[in-house]
Amino acid sequence: MDTALLPVLPSDPSLARDTEELYDALEDLLRVYQFRDRDRICCFDVSVSQCYALEGLVRRGGMTLNDLAAYLYLDKSTASRVVDALERKGYVTRLPHPKDRRAVLLEATPAGRELEGKIRESILAEERQLLADFAPEVRQAMTVLIRRLARAASASVETGGGSCCRIP
């Protein structure tokens, strides 16, 4: 179990309220981003999962299919089909793994890199404007917190074994 980084301060009166507000704000953000991501399909010729997969393959170099499935929190069969689609469109290639003949090495093609760059830049441009209003220390602190939320969620997902209600 990933323990808390610091002990909880039970006397902090604003914690409960701040948490609720963050929860609501995050809920809104997730909802609208899921729509925005769905909408990318028609703009950029990829689906949501395909976009995430492409992004992962550009960010990190060659991953195996299992790596990609873990990165996307998807079943490997689903990841395989996502790669099928990206390969058909010419954004990704399956290469033989040099050390393990069962495995494949996934690589983004130049076209894939270019598409990922276009998507990334279109979103970065929008977000830069928003962040400009915040002091650098605040921006950096927010990134730290968001990373920590992501890591904690990822840890709780992994210790939960992927299925939260399984009681073995």
Added chain:
Amino acid sequence: MDTALLPVLPSDPSLARDTEELYDALEDLLRVYQFRDRDRICCFDVSVSQCYALEGLVRRGGMTLNDLAAYLYLDKSTASRVVDALERKGYVTRLPHPKDRRAVLLEATPAGRELEGKIRESILAEERQLLADFAPEVRQAMTVLIRRLARAASASVETGGGSCCRIP
């Protein structure tokens, strides 16, 4: 427009870097949260969209189906089917609209409210622990930023008319 915390510094050299880091962190957060949300299905007897819909109906009082579709950024036909499922499970009811006989008023049932509370509390408990490590100013600044990101995305979606690449 929501006021800025600080004036923009156009010469700020760290803005581009901070934006990229926040983008990556947010990408990770969204991916894992989408998985976490998918996983709620088996724990709480609702799907992701159903959960969002229930949440919206509890937060705001009676909405029409069109209101709900807009809130969820879904087509009204999809929203109708989401409501079908929630109604079948007893979490939501369709009531006749007092002013417009074409419309329906959607209301969460007591069971729906209870379920929403359980889901909400289970997540709040987890997030409270994480947030306890951060100073109150940072927590609040993050909520402000997330709200602003959500609002900006929502605005750009609405001005785009829902389909970003339509060129009428």
Added chain:
DNA sequence: CCAGATAGTTGCAACCGCCAACTATCCCGT
């Protein structure tokens, strides 16, 4: 009172995600 707008439902086709079964390959203990 009628034409056009609006609220909602349903049919349809495509997609997504998981589980289970299967093949090919790897690795470890004997």
Added chain:
DNA sequence: ACGGGATAGTTGGCGGTTGCAACTATCTGG
């Protein structure tokens, strides 16, 4: 070196989601 178990990936099947288009019922303005 070899046989059994573990692992990588693919495929089939099922259920659920989504958007578009067509349809009905109702409202509203001239």
